[in-house]
Amino acid sequence: MQLRYNYRLYPAPRQQIALAKAFGCARVVFNDALAAREAAYHAGRPYLTDAQLSAQLTVVKATPERAWLTEVSAVVLQQALADLNTAYRNFFASLHGTRKGPKMGKPHFRSRKDHRQAIRFTANAQFKVLPNGKLRLPKIGDVPVRWSRPLPSTPSSVTVIKDSAGRCFASFVVETEPSPLPEAEPVIGIDLGLNDFAVLSDGRKITAPQFLRRAEKRLKRRQRELSRKRKGTRNRDKARVKVARAHARVADARRDFHHQLSTALIRDNQAVAVEDLAVQALGRTRLAKSIHDAGWAGFVAMLEYKARLYGREFHRIGRFTPTSQTCSLCGVKDGPKPLHIRTWQCRACGAWLDRDINAAVNVAKAAGLAVTACRAQVRPGLVLAQRGEAGTHPKSHRDAA
Numbered sequence: 001m002q003l004r005y006n007y008r009l010y011p012a013p014r015q016q017i018a019l020a021k022a023f024g025c026a027r028v029v030f031n032d033a034l035a036a037r038e039a040a041y042h043a044g045r046p047y048l049t050d051a052q053l054s055a056q057l058t059v060v061k062a063t064p065e066r067a068w069l070t071e072v073s074a075v076v077l078q079q080a081l082a083d084l085n086t087a088y089r090n091f092f093a094s095l096h097g098t099r100k101g102p103k104m105g106k107p108h109f110r111s112r113k114d115h116r117q118a119i120r121f122t123a124n125a126q127f128k129v130l131p132n133g134k135l136r137l138p139k140i141g142d143v144p145v146r147w148s149r150p151l152p153s154t155p156s157s158v159t160v161i162k163d164s165a166g167r168c169f170a171s172f173v174v175e176t177e178p179s180p181l182p183e184a185e186p187v188i189g190i191d192l193g194l195n196d197f198a199v200l201s202d203g204r205k206i207t208a209p210q211f212l213r214r215a216e217k218r219l220k221r222r223q224r225e226l227s228r229k230r231k232g233t234r235n236r237d238k239a240r241v242k243v244a245r246a247h248a249r250v251a252d253a254r255r256d257f258h259h260q261l262s263t264a265l266i267r268d269n270q271a272v273a274v275e276d277l278a279v280q281a282l283g284r285t286r287l288a289k290s291i292h293d294a295g296w297a298g299f300v301a302m303l304e305y306k307a308r309l310y311g312r313e314f315h316r317i318g319r320f321t322p323t324s325q326t327c328s329l330c331g332v333k334d335g336p337k338p339l340h341i342r343t344w345q346c347r348a349c350g351a352w353l354d355r356d357i358n359a360a361v362n363v364a365k366a367a368g369l370a371v372t373a374c375r376a377q378v379r380p381g382l383v384l385a386q387r388g389e390a391g392t393h394p395k396s397h398r399d400a401a
C-alpha cells in the first residue's frame with residue numbers, strides 16, 4: 001500500500017526564490033491548459049486530449065513569451081498537466097456517477113493567492129535524498145530537511161508544498177508493506193459527535209485535548225482581530241500572517257491528536273466501525289463550522305489506512321442507518337429526537353440510553369461487531385455527570401489533574 005510521509009523543509013533564500021518560480025510556472029501551465037480546454041468547449045470543438053495538451057506545452061515553451069518555463073524542471077510542468085487531467089477525470093466520473101464519494105466540481109483556475117502551493121517531482125525528475133540528509137530537487141538545489149521519522153524505503157514521488165503560513169513541506173509517497181499487529185480481542189464502534197470529538201461503544205467519551213481547544217480559541221481571536229483591520233493596510237497584512245500562523249498551529253495540533261487517537265484505537269481493537277460521515281450533507285447546515293473544525297474526515301482516513309497497515313478490520317456504516325433512533329439494547333426504533341435530547345428511556349425495554357454511546361453501539365452492531373451494550377445504559381441521575389478529559393495526550397492528564 002502507498003503511504004505519505006511528510007517532513008518540514010528549510011529552503012535557503014535562493015532556494016525559496018527557485019521554489020516560488022516553480023510554483024508559478026506549474027500554475028501557469030495548469031491554468032493555460034484549463035483555459036484551452038474551456039475555450040474548446042465553448043467553441044464547440046472536441047475535448048483536448050492529454051497528449052494534445054502535452055504537445056502544446058512543448059510548443060509554448062519554445063516561444064519567447066513563455067521561454068521562462070524552461071527555467072524549472074520539465075517534470076514539474078508535466079505533473080501540473082497530470083493534476084489537471086486527474087481533476088477532469090474525477091469531474092467526468094462524478095458526472096456519470098461512476099465515482100464514489102462527494103460530487104466533484106469542474107477544475108478551477110489556480111491563483112497566486114491560494115492557501116496552498118504545490119509542485120510534484122516523480123522518479124523521472126531524479127530527485128534524491130542525499131547521504132548528508134538534504135533533498136536534491138532539480139533546478140531548486142539541495143534543500144535541508146527535518147527528518148522527524150525515518151523514510152522506510154525509496155519514495156516514488158515527492159510533492160513540495162508551501163502552506164499559508166509560508167512553511168515548506170516535502171510529502172513523499174512510499175510503497176509500504178502491511179505489518180499486522182498481534183490479534184486483539186476488543187471490537188469497537190465510534191460515534192463522531194459535536195459535544196465530544198468521539199464517543200466509543202464501550203462508554204468512553206473523548207474530548208479534544210485542552211491544548212488544541214486553547215489553540216482554537218486563540219485562532220478565533222486572531223480572526224476577529226483581522227476582520228477589524230482595514231483592507232490594504234500594513235496592519236492588516238500583519239494580522240493576516242498571525243492568523244495563518246495560528247491556523248497552522250491548530251492544524252498541526254489537531255493532526256497530532258488524530259494520529260495519537262487513531263493509533264491507539266487501531267492498536268487496542270481488532271475491528272473498528274465508524275459512521276460514514278454525512279459531512280457533505282451536514283456541511284450545508286449551520287452546524288457546518290464546528291463540523292469542519294472537528295476535522296472528522298481526516299481522522300477517519302487515518303483510521304482506515306492504519307487498519308490496513310496493521311491488519312485490523314475497518315467498517316464504514318451507511319449514513320442512513322438510524323443510529324440515534326434505535327435502542328441498542330432491544331433494537332426497537334422509536335423515531336428521531338431533537339439534538340438537545342441527550343438521554344432518553346426506551347419505551348420498549350425501559351433502558352436509559354445515552355444518545356452518543358447508544359449511537360456508537362449501534363454503529364458497531366450495524367457493522368456486525370459483537371459489542372457489549374451494557375454501558376449504553378445510563379441511570380437517570382448520572383446524566384449530567386462532568387465530562388473528564390480523555391487521556392489521549394500526555395498533557396490532558398495534567399490538565400485534568
Ligand SMILES: [Zn+2]
Nearest residue numbers: 327330346349
Ligand atoms: Zn430498548
